[in-house]
Amino acid sequence: xxxxxxxxxxxxxxxxxxxxxxxxxxxxxxxxxxxxxxxxxxxxxxxxxxxxxxxxxxxxxxxxxxxxxxxxxxxxxxxxxxxxxxxxxxxxxxxxxxxxxxxxxxxxxxxxxxxxxxxxxxxxxxxxxxxxxxxxxxxxxxxxxxxxxxxxxxxxxxxxxxxxxxxxxxxxxxxxxxxxxxxxxxxxxxxxxxxxxxxxxxxxxxxxxxxxxxxxxxxxxxxxxxxxxxxxxxxxxxxxxxxxxxxxxxxxxx
Amino acid sequence: xxxxxxxxxxxxxxxxxxxxxxxxxxxxxxxxxxxxxxxxxxxxxxxxxxxxxxxxxxxxxxxxxxxxxxxxxxxxxxxxxxxxxxxxxxxxxxxxxxxxxxxxxxxxxxxxxxxxxxxxxxxxxxxxxxxxxxxxxxxxxxxxxxxxxxxxxxxxxxxxxxxxxxxxxxxxxxxxxxxxxxxxxxxxxxxxxxxxxxxxxxxxxxxxxxxxxxxxxxxxxxxxxxxxxxxxxxxxxxxxxxxxxxxxxxxxxxxxxxxxxxxxxxxxxxxxxxxxxxxxxxxxxxxxxxxxxxxxxxxxxxxxxxxxxxxxxxxxxxxxxxxxxxxxxxxxxxxxxxxxxxxxxxxxxxxxxxxxxxxxxxxxxxxxxxxxxxxxxxxxxxxxxxxxxxxxxxxxxxxxxxxxxxxxxxxxxxxxxxxxxxxxxxxxxxxxxxxxxxxxxxxxxxxxxxxxxxxxxxxxxxxxxxxxxxxxxxxxxxxxxxxxxxxxxxxxxxxxxxxxxxxxxxxxxxxxxxxxxxxxxxxxxxxxxxxxxxxxxxxxxxxxxxxxxxxxxxxxxxxxxxxxxxxxxxxxxxxxxxxxxxxxxxxxxxxxxxxxxxxxxxxxxxxxxxxxxxxxxxxxxxxxxxxxxxxxxxxxxxxxxxx
Numbered sequence: 045x046x047x048x049x050x051x052x053x054x055x056x057x058x059x060x061x062x063x064x065x066x067x068x069x070x071x072x073x074x075x076x077x078x079x080x081x082x083x084x085x086x087x088x089x090x091x092x093x094x095x096x097x098x099x100x101x102x103x104x105x106x107x108x109x110x111x112x113x114x115x116x117x118x119x120x121x122x123x124x125x126x127x128x129x130x131x132x133x134x135x136x137x138x139x140x141x142x143x144x145x146x147x148x149x150x151x152x153x154x155x156x157x158x159x160x161x162x163x164x165x166x167x168x169x170x171x172x173x174x175x176x177x178x179x180x181x182x183x184x185x186x187x188x189x190x191x192x193x194x195x196x197x198x199x200x201x202x203x204x205x206x207x208x209x210x211x212x213x214x215x216x217x218x219x220x221x222x223x224x225x226x227x228x229x230x231x232x233x234x235x236x237x238x239x240x241x242x243x244x245x246x247x248x249x250x251x252x253x254x255x256x257x258x259x260x261x262x263x264x265x266x267x268x269x270x271x272x273x274x275x276x277x278x279x280x281x282x283x284x285x286x287x288x289x290x291x292x293x294x295x296x297x298x
Numbered sequence: 299x300x301x302x303x304x305x306x307x308x309x310x311x312x313x314x315x316x317x318x319x320x321x322x323x324x325x326x327x328x329x330x331x332x333x334x335x336x337x338x339x340x341x342x343x344x345x346x347x348x349x350x351x352x353x354x355x356x357x358x359x360x361x362x363x364x365x366x367x368x369x370x371x372x373x374x375x376x377x378x379x380x381x382x383x384x385x386x387x388x389x390x391x392x393x394x395x396x397x398x399x400x401x402x403x404x405x406x407x408x409x410x411x412x413x414x415x416x417x418x419x420x421x422x423x424x425x426x427x428x429x430x431x432x433x434x435x436x437x438x439x440x441x442x443x444x445x446x447x448x449x450x451x452x453x454x455x456x457x458x459x460x461x462x463x464x465x466x467x468x469x470x471x472x473x474x475x476x477x478x479x480x481x482x483x484x485x486x487x488x489x490x491x492x493x494x495x496x497x498x499x500x501x502x503x504x505x506x507x508x509x510x511x512x513x514x515x516x517x518x519x520x521x522x523x524x525x526x527x528x529x530x531x532x533x534x535x536x537x538x539x540x541x542x543x544x545x546x547x548x549x550x551x552x553x554x555x556x557x558x559x560x561x562x563x564x565x566x567x568x569x570x571x572x573x574x575x576x577x578x579x580x581x582x583x584x585x586x587x588x589x590x591x592x593x594x595x596x597x598x599x600x601x602x603x604x605x606x607x608x609x610x611x612x613x614x615x616x617x618x619x620x621x622x623x624x625x626x627x628x629x630x631x632x633x634x635x636x637x638x639x640x641x642x643x644x645x646x647x648x649x650x651x652x653x654x655x656x657x658x659x660x661x662x663x664x665x666x667x668x669x670x671x672x673x674x675x676x677x678x679x680x681x682x683x684x685x686x687x688x689x690x691x692x693x694x695x696x697x698x699x700x701x702x703x704x705x706x707x708x709x710x711x712x713x714x715x716x717x718x719x720x721x722x723x724x725x726x727x728x729x730x731x732x733x734x735x736x737x738x739x740x741x742x743x744x745x746x747x748x749x750x751x752x753x754x755x756x757x758x759x760x761x762x763x764x765x766x767x768x769x770x771x772x773x774x775x776x777x778x779x780x781x782x783x784x785x786x787x788x789x790x791x792x793x794x795x796x797x798x799x800x801x802x803x804x805x806x807x808x809x810x811x812x813x814x815x816x817x818x819x820x821x822x823x824x825x826x827x828x829x830x831x832x833x834x835x836x837x838x839x840x841x842x843x844x845x846x847x848x849x850x851x852x853x854x855x856x857x858x859x860x861x862x863x864x865x866x867x868x869x870x871x872x873x874x875x876x877x878x879x880x881x882x883x884x885x886x887x888x889x890x891x892x893x894x895x896x897x898x899x900x901x902x903x904x905x906x907x908x909x910x911x912x913x914x915x916x917x918x919x920x921x922x923x924x925x926x927x928x929x930x931x932x933x934x935x936x937x938x939x940x941x
Contacts, residue, residue, distance in 0.1 A: 056852060072576060076686075079578045082802070089800045089847040089856065097853055099368070101541040103581045104682065106466055107372045122685075129685050154512065155853045162489065165369050169481040173474035174433040178353040178751045179424070181431025185388060188442030198435040198460060201467060205371055232433050 045071040045132060048140040049084065051096055054153050061153070063142075073133035077120065078103060078110060080132055097156040105129040105268060108204035111211070112157045113144040118208035118266040126206060126268040146211035150218070150253040161207045163253040164221060170249035171242035172225045174234050187233050200227035202269045209263035209271075215255035220263040222250045223279035224271045230282060240286040247283050305558075305911055305926035308712040309413035314932050315395070318417040321713070322756055326763035333358035336762050337521040337770050339506055341493045341548050343370030345465075345743060346726025347527030348472035349750025355479030357755060362519055363476065363485050364508060366492040366543065366858075371473045374529060374541040375746060378465025379586035379679070381449055381457035382429075382743040384422040389446050393454040395419045401452060402741065403933040405631055406706075406734020407885035407901065409561070409909070412932055413713055414731050421752040422744050426458055428751055432471040436460050448629070449588060449740045457740045462586055462678045468743055472750070488519075492858070495781040496524065496552040496722065497771070503722035504771040507781045509789075511858060514851030516785050518778035520770040522762055523721045525754065526552055527746075530705035530727035532565065534866045534873065535818070536809025538702040539571055539584040545862035546869050549709050549728050557717045558911035558924060560710035560730035562869065563877035566737055566886045567819050568703030569635035572686055572696075573655040582701040583686055585658075585679055587739045590628045590635070592663035592672065593696065595619050597656050601646035607657055607695045618642060626940040633736045633886050633899070634940060636700035640819045641897070643699065655697035664692065700819060704742060706733040706886060707876075710911040710926070714757035715749060718911075723758060725749035730909065735885025789851070792860050797843030801856055804844065805863045808836045808870060817874050822890040826878040830871055830919070837867045837918075868918045875912075875921065882906045894937075903935050 046069045054061030066088075071080055078100050085095035101109040105126040112127055114120030120130045135141065143157060151159040189197075201224070209220035226243055229235035235242070257276065264273045310317040310324075328336070336359050340351040343365040351363045367373060385398040398419035403410055430436060430444070436458050437445040449457035460467040479485040488508070495507040497518070505520035528548035532538035553559045570585045596617045598610055618638055620627045628635075639656050648654050664672050669692060673680075680691045687697070709717050709724040711731055716723050726746040733741065771777070812832045816825035840863070846856045883892045883899035884906070892900045907928050912921040 055850075072578065074575050075578050076580070079580050082580055083578055086800045086802055089845055092845075092847050094848045094850075095856060097855055101367070101372055101543045102374060102377045103542060104377055104583050106377050106463065107374070107541060109368070109372050124681075125685060129682070131685065131688075133688060158853060161368060165371075165477065165487075165489075168474060169477040173478045174431065175478060176428065176431035176475070177356045178349075178428060178475075178755065181427040184386075184426045184430035184436075185443050187430065189438050190442050191438045191440050194435050194438040197433070198463075198467075201435050201460075201470065202463065204466075205369065228435065229433050232435070234431060234433050 045073060045135070045137045047071055047135060047138070050140060050142045051156070052144045053096070053156055056155060057152055071132050073131070075132045076103065076128060077114070077130040077132065078128050097158045099158045100128055103128040106204060108206040111146060111206045111208055113146065113211060115142050118146070118211040119268055124268055124270045126204070146207050148210050148216035150216060151207060151210065159207070161205070164205050164207065164218070166253065167218065167222055167246055167249050168225065171238065171245035172229070174229055175238060176234070189233060193231055197228050197231045200224045200231070200271065200275050203271055204269060206268060208266040208268060210254065212262040212266035213255070214260060214262065215258060217257040218250050218254040219257040219276045219279065220267060220271055220273070222246055223275040226279045226282065227275040230278070239282065243279065243282045243286050247279065305710070305909070305924050306712070307411055307926050308714060309411060310713065314412060314416045317413055318420055325756060325760035328759045328763050330358060332766060334360060335766070336360065337362065338523050338525060338758070339364070339519060339521040340525045340527060341506065342373065342527035342529060342726070342728070343367070343473070343476065344373035344375035344527060344529055344726060345469055345472055345746030346750040347525070348373070348469065348476045349747050350525055350527060350725060350754050351485050352472060352475035352479050353751050353755040354758070355482070355484035358484065361479070361485040362488060362521065364488045364491050364493055364506070366490065366511060368489055370476055370487065370489070371470060373469060374544050375469045375743070376466045377541065378743055379462045379584065380588045381447065381459035381464045381740040382425065382468065383449070383456050383738070383740045384426045384458060384744065385419055385456060386423055386426060388444060389455045391454045393456050397454065398422060398456065400933055402732070402738060403734070404938060405736055405738040407736050407899065407938060408734065408903065408907065408930060408933070408935055409564070409884055409928065410732055410734030411928060412930060417753065418732050418745060418748050421748045424752055425744060425747045429468055429471050429747070432475060434460060434467045434471045447588065448591065452738065459588070462676065465743060468747065472747070493528070493548045494551060494785050494861070496555045497777050497781055498555050498719055499771060499775070499777045502720040505773065505778065507778060507785060509785065512853055514854070516782050518773040518782060520773050520778070522765050522768070522770055523723060523758055525723040525725060525758070526709065526728050527725045527750070528728050530708065531866070531869055532702045532705055534809060534870050535702045535813045536806050537574060537579060537582050537814065539568060539582050542581060545865070547862050547865045549724070550865040550869055552709060552717070552722060554914050555719070556914065557719050557722060558710035558913055559707070559872060560909050560911040561707035561735070561876065562873045562912070563817070563880060563887050564706035564735045564885060565702055566632060566704040566706060567636040567700040569632055569639060569700050570658065570698045571701035572683065573650055573699040583682065584701065584703060585683060585696065585698060587632070589658060589676060589679060592675065593628065593658040593660050594662055595628050595656055595658055597642045597647040597649060607649070607659070616647070623940045630940045631736060632739065633888070636819060637888060639700055650697045655699040657695040658698045659695035660691060661695070702818070704737055706730065706735060706737055710909065714760065715754055716757070716761065721761065723754060725754055735887055788861065789857065792844065792857060793846055793849055795842070795844045795846070797845050799839065799843055800845055801860045801863055804836055804840050805866070808833060808867055812836070813870055813873070817877055820888050820890050821877050823878060826874045829874045833867060833871045833874065840864065840867060871918050872912060872921060875919070876910055879923065880906055880910065901937070907935070
């Protein structure tokens with residue numbers, strides 16, 4: 045395959061950026077998208093040009109490091125797939141492929157298509173945990189968790205923190221990311237004690253960095269783990285309940 | 299070092315099941331009010347590092363945590379699929395702490411320390427409680443109780459799992475515990491910051507020198523103790539199942555400052571990975587070993603059988619593991635499964651376009667329990683497989699082949715997880731301690747979390763208690779400044795070459811052409827000797843003819859990689875040296891000269907029942923060997939048999 049790659053190049057966070065076009069012959073359909081970029085980078089290096097900076101690590105769709113807009117879609121055309129798991133067989137000979145960084149004020153560009161997603165860490169630090177100091181937990185089978193509950197918590201916990209949801213959102217909202225962690229913890233019996241405080245803290249921290257949700261649902265379409273929009277509804281319900289009755293202070297369960 | 303000339307692992311004496319308990323009691327404690335007077339550096343935020351940092355922060359120490367990733371959650375522990383072992387005996391199938399201990403010592407081919415392994419088995423049960431308490435969504439029965447499965451060569455069901463994403467969920471649990479401590483102020487996170495040196499002064503570890511990956515700035519951090527939790531070195535082979543960023547730099551540079559590197563030749567080859575497809579391949583993807591519970595491994599009996607798998611009748615198939623090992627069948631330990639696959643492929647019975655795999659077939663299991671159950675168990679793995687190969691494993695058997703996956707070797711530590719440098723602790727895959735020559739499936743997560751949650755937080759206090767009132771070394775001390783200058787020199791030298799080869803070209807040549815070929819699944823004296831001279835030649839090329847086109851000091855991925863590869867090149871030579879000196883086969887180290895008539899690994903306990911720990915003496919290839927004798931008082935030395 046021969047493709048044309050149009051890539052966003054930006055030297056640093058404050059430098060101006062622009063698109064560069066590269067002719068890429070000799071692409072195998074069995075290459076992953078990132079392996080295709082590796083090949084481009086090796087060729088650029090041998091030509092004495094600066095290789096394209098992009099983040100990646102596990103290359104099996106679980107670490108959440110990679111991610112770029114591919115033809116305007118986060119992680120590219122294949123549903124439920126992170127960039128590293130996308131293969132060139134999903135494209136055609138002669139295609140032009142446009143590659144850009146995540147576009148969101150909360151994710152400033154570092155260089156080329158690498159962005160800073162540390163706002164996600166701030167949301168988790170605000171309350172995305174169950175406070176169980178090491179050694180303090182009771183026997184694991186003491187807390188029974190119905191299978192459907194454990195399964196739903198796992199569905200939410202599958203989030204890899206890549207940021208595609210934010211990149212896809214016209215408002216740069218982080219509702220899907222935040223609600224996935226809230227649902228994971230708030231669904232479980234262990235998570236009840238801190239449920240209301242957690243919900244308020246995480247939602248309010250999220251709002252310091254990200255835009256508001258207007259229910260477009262683009263996040264769900266872009267999510268490589270296909271996290272459900274239902275979790276956003278659960279988060280909104282918990283937030284309202286917590287605020288209305290000030291349950292945070294009462295530590296009530298219902 | 300003890301008077302006998304052997305390294306002293308400082309394992310407590312007494313009955314094996316009482317050692318850890320009495321050792322915990324005998325260790326010195328740090329008063330709760332004094333803990334805040336101590337600074338501890340933790341390098342790495344995988345299972346071991348994040349668990350340790352969070353636990354130490356909870357205790358009240360001041361912890362500085364370093365990761366080269368953008369977030370602690372990206373550490374490669376996240377990619378572990380199958381599960382985590384614990385001797386809970388929830389299944390009433392005869393499991394016990396002693397049995398997990400026994401299986402681990404035997405599975406490690408009698409090259410691990412009994413004392414460490416027993417402690418690991420003891421704390422395994424606490425790990426499950428801890429993680430369930432944190433909200434790790436382990437798989438459940440309909441009753442609401444935890445589910446277990448049998449895994450990788452175990453004859454009891456002791457493996458806890460969260461779909462095929464156990465590592466992810468355990469890491470997120472540890473990451474969240476760490477996030478809580480970051481919020482509380484007891485832990486300070488330095489992300490996108492890579493450790494490039496260990497500073498040792500007056501015989502003890504005093505701090506580290508790091509490089510900010512965004513600005514290129516090199517700076518020093520001092521502390522009362524340094525904990526290295528930077529993972530393993532499988533990427534020395536270029537192609538492995540490790541994440542592309544996983545590297546040996548932190549451990550290797552500590553080695554160059556005096557930390558002994560133990561058993562570097564013990565590398566684990568995982569039997570179930572997707573075979574490589576071509577030269578552009580950047581990594582190998584693992585398919586969880588749990589697949590072997592339901593999949594049957596076979597190859598066509600005839601070499602060069604070109605029929606599609608569904609056209610090959612039963613009579614023309616060789617289910618070689620079931621045939622050779624009737625008791626364990628497809629569940630033999632990893633090293634045995636891997637070597638057998640290699641034999642099949644070497645003898646021309648490989649399958650797939652370039653005949654480099656064997657079949658892992660689910661059709662019997664699908665007929666037995668139905669596609670719905672199989673989907674429930676393995677759906678994400680099947681999906682991943684299809685995405686990579688464009689083949690549907692519900693219809694066509696998977697093709698698998700072994701790939702490097704884990705390294706049992708690592709920095710030498712004593713029972714307290716302290717290296718031979720006082721104040722330098724090494725935990726998780728970065729140390730050598732618990733798996734001997736071969737790791738059992740679902741034991742890596744167990745060891746990382748055991749070290750981080752339940753061992754280090756106790757043992758580090760014993761060392762720190764003696765330092766009360768001491769201030770950490772001033773980061774402006776000449777020892778730090780000299781190291782900073784050396785790092786700046788290395789960066790400048792790499793950037794200035796402007797030679798002909800990219801980092802990846804030389805890295806691939808060293809990893810695939812030399813290491814995988816000559817120091818991989820099968821090794822022999824001739825190959826290893828050649829490998830050492832090959833590596834030296836490539837290293838020469840690397841340091842004279844490398845091309846890093848990006849000359850900037852800001853985010854520069856070619857430069858980062860070049861520094862990591864430089865360390866891999868040194869380590870590669872040591873691995874070959876170690877493999878050459880160990881004239882026996884054990885676990886993941888298979889010397890072709892030493893095998894039984896039917897091709898099984900042949901140990902030499904009289905001469906090699908020791909840990910081989912190498913000391914850096916100033917130049918690659920000149921390391922000095924130290925030995926730690928291994929005593930087997932509980933598990934009798936025996937030839938492993940899985941027949």
